[in-house]
Amino acid sequence: MAEQARKTLEERAQMTDLERLRHSCAHVLASAILRIWPDAQLAAGPPVDSGFYYDMELDHRISPEDFERIEAEMKKVVKENQKFERIALSRQEALEMAKSGKLGGLSERSEPSKFKLDILENIPDDEEISIYQNDEFTDLCAGPHVGFTSKCKAYKLMNVASAYYKGDSNNPQLQRIYGTAFPNKTELAAYLEQLEEAKKRDHRKLGRELELFTIDEEVGQGLILWMPKGAVVRQALQDFISEELAVQGYSQVFTPHIGKLDLYRTSGHYPYYQDSQYPPVVDRETLKGLADEGCGCAELSNRLEAGEIDGYLLKPMNCPHHIKIFAATHHSYRDMPVRLAEFGTVYRWEMSGELGGMTRVRGFTQDDAHLFCTPDQVEGEIIGCVNLVKKVLTTLGIKDYRVRVGLRDSDSTKYVGEPENWDRAEQSLRNVATTLQVPFTEAPGEAAFYGPKIDFLVKDVIGREWQLGTVQVDYNLPERFDLSYIGSDNESHRPVMIHRAPFGSMERFVGVLIEHFAGHFPTWLAPEQVRVVPISEKYHEYAETVLAKLRELKGLRVTIDTASEKVGAKIRLAQLDKVPYMILIGAQEEESKQVSIRHRNRGDLGAKDLSTFLEDVESEIRERSL
């Protein structure tokens, strides 16, 4: 990937002060590890967004219980105030050092430092080789570092994980120790505090507490069960999108959740992406016949692949179904573009280690649409799609996002479609991205083989980045399905497809949204918008009449709390449930025929006429205020 291309020495030298500190901490960690386990084979130890890590191969399985010991050893290294010294040396000298085990070690060892040797062999010939030395520890390293180990005074080992050497799953798995570091203890404490705070917003925790969704083992991994309150949020979001679709001239369609294998043979998704699909569904009679023939699983799989047996696939995407709707009628250039939208549920067999909460699941509903347009319409449609994504993010107050434009590799022939069309589409995406006024990166090589795309990425509470909205141009599927429209020249032409999903998927989007709002959904999205709280049983009757009037505002989600509790407890409960408005009803209200309003964030708002409150809430919901 271009974003991870090998950095030049100059780029490395541009490390920020914090990165430099963390990089040095990684060396301190390595020194400590080697003092405890001299045989450790070190790989690489760079700074990262949240701290630093060091990868190593070691027979001893490091567990968090070892951290105390390792940190104590690190503390000694820091106290010794060792000098970080840069030494430039020849390739030959470095190789000798690695072979002797001294490089990436404390002294010469019986085994060569194999990872350091491998790294050395991959350093371009024209690049200068340097090592960094602090006390007896020597590491192959381009630097830079802080001057002395004493600068590393605020660090903490965070967790241990595993990573493939060089990120390639064919390579051995190494133990990776993650740590974080800051210039001083105050900043470190603040960061750890912030991490604790972030955990409270985790959508998995809030999803359970607020009863938004659940995942049940017996139903299956990665399959989201939307509970009543979560369903309200989702429905409100879908209604919002549906309104915009009507404005932008989309047509809504519905399609089934499965399709025949042949459909995916035509689209090219079967058998090539089999690993990420639920296995095909084969009808009972066919299965029985095969069983009678003594056909085993492997044989079944082969014959499915060869197309000798038919079956159905849970749909891994909605495109083929929409394409068939497009293809069901003749099209003239006059009725292009055709925009087909559907909240379409798809199923993908994600690897089990990848699943988590609502953000990575095996069944999800895309707010999907496919636009069939003439080549001339592509740019205009891209603009429309991107504006929709922008509107969604703006309405929800999501400002902290990143835009990535996925383009072709410079030198590849793996792409389908005319290069001129690609040039135009890529330029259109670029143009649109610049008008967004948010940072965007161009990512060569990130394009799909079938077309360039633009993705919107946001971070979750623990800093992981998720792709939400996406707009992708597709030159491939119209070809494979032989789609056409009649142009003004009375000739048949190939349309261009655009796939787009402003939310991405309802599951992932709501997951990210829960964290974005920390569960405090704006009134228009809140599962429960108003709660009537009678002060005591004496006022239940009046409270019920207030409730009835509130319910006259159609669609207002309002409940009443008639529990035999004191007001304080009822308010606490409503606060914990994150209900935007509480209406208190007691003697004063019954007397004055008003209601006392409390807002979950703004506190006591005093007494108001019920009609005034209703007008305010109605407009707040209509405007989708934050």
Added chain:
RNA sequence: GCUCAUGUAGCUCAGGGGUAGAGCACUUCCUUGGUAAGGAAGAGGUCACGGGUUCGAAUCCCGUCAUGAGCUCCA
């Protein structure tokens, strides 16, 4: 899928080779209280599942499943 960790009541967790604990939530009763926790009683668990060691396993061992972190992957 891989590495490591974790799995005890609805939730948060304590305990730990001798037969199950707390707080919150829940049910009932008392209380009728004005802006974040009134009181009492009760009910609730094959300690994830399967196998092994043992006189005895929730506890130790192995396997499976699930969850978490990271890696890899994401048409």
